Amino acid sequence: MKTYNDLLHEHKQAFIQNDIPLETIKAFLFELCSERDIDLYLSLDEKVPLELLEAFEKGIERILKGEPMNQVLGYSWFFGYKLKVNGDVLIPRYETEELVGNILAKIDTYYNDLKTITLADIGTGSGAIAIALKKEEPRLKVYASDISSKALKVAKKNASDNEAEITFLKGDMLKPLIEKNIKLDILISNPPYIPKDQKIEASVKDFEPHVALFGGEDGLYFYKEIFKDAHKVLKENALLGFEIGYDQKEALLELAKEYFKDAKIEVLKDINSKDRMMFIKEGGNYDE
Numbered sequence: 001m002k003t004y005n006d007l008l009h010e011h012k013q014a015f016i017q018n019d020i021p022l023e024t025i026k027a028f029l030f031e032l033c034s035e036r037d038i039d040l041y042l043s044l045d046e047k048v049p050l051e052l053l054e055a056f057e058k059g060i061e062r063i064l065k066g067e068p069m070n071q072v073l074g075y076s077w078f079f080g081y082k083l084k085v086n087g088d089v090l091i092p093r094y095e096t097e098e099l100v101g102n103i104l105a106k107i108d109t110y111y112n113d114l115k116t117i118t119l120a121d122i123g124t125g126s127g128a129i130a131i132a133l134k135k136e137e138p139r140l141k142v143y144a145s146d147i148s149s150k151a152l153k154v155a156k157k158n159a160s161d162n163e164a165e166i167t168f169l170k171g172d173m174l175k176p177l178i179e180k181n182i183k184l185d186i187l188i189s190n191p192p193y194i195p196k197d198q199k200i201e202a203s204v205k206d207f208e209p210h211v212a213l214f215g216g217e218d219g220l221y222f223y224k225e226i227f228k229d230a231h232k233v234l235k236e237n238a239l240l241g242f243e244i245g246y247d248q249k250e251a252l253l254e255l256a257k258e259y260f261k262d263a264k265i266e267v268l269k270d271i272n273s274k275d276r277m278m279f280i281k282e283g284g285n286y287d288e
């Protein structure tokens with residue numbers, strides 16, 4: 001007989017050897033229990049049912065081979081919303097929740113008096129940003145685009161599972177918005193921004209879609225693509241928000257100043273004190 005406590009301990013050595021954080025074991029078991037309405041922390045000394053035991057052992061085996069836990073589970077949590085994930089989409093990162101939180105705060109600052117605010121999430125992947133924003137701010141009319149049909153399929157399922165009304169567009173960067181003559185108050189993107197030759201963790205490199213990760217030689221390719229066409233899809237006084245790589249602040253500030261001459265441009269750090277978000281606000285009076 002095995003208890004939940006046994007499961008929490010018996011793979012520790014293997015996780016250490018494979019350089020996978022030990023918290024993953026608890027997080028994985030916690031999710032398997034939650035799915036079955038079992039409270040892990042009230043059940044630590046109880047016998048684990050066979051079906052759960054098998055799911056746990058199989059999953060742990062995959063995780064030890066490097067597969068991300070959320071792909072094994074088939075879902076991830078983002079801003080409190082449950083989202084399906086698979087190998088066709090980037091697993092939403094905690095940093096991106098911070099991007100969403102900051103956008104919501106800026107909507108309060110800049111768009112308090114608007115009844116409808118038009119926003120697009122470019123390169124939506126799992127739909128995480130678009131869905132969280134629409135759920136948290138119902139005044140938003142949300143568009144979400146992606147070049148990958150497989151990603152859009154996941155994003156559409158996530159939107160319907162979470163009852164978030166979003167208009168999905170298939171296409172490269174801003175192209176589908178330009179073609180449909182859509183004009184935005186807010187443009188958001190977490191584009192692929194890792195430089196082509198940068199070394200990244202094996203579990204990311206081997207299991208997550210490269211189309212969502214790599215942004216050309218310097219990682220800046222997709223920002224340039226968006227910046228150069230942005231004014232074709234923006235209303236006056238628009239807000240833009242981007243996730244950025246921790247070492248891209250200077251290069252992106254310079255680039256943004258070229259394209260958004262009189263805008264207020266700021267870079268914010270994430271909870272790990274890494275430069276992680278850039279906001280560009282056009283027009284208006286910035287004495288806040």
Ligand code: GLN
Binds near residue numbers: 190192194204243
């Ligand atoms: N933050 C992601 C990572 O480190 C990269 C996401 C992106 O390129 N937009 O894996």
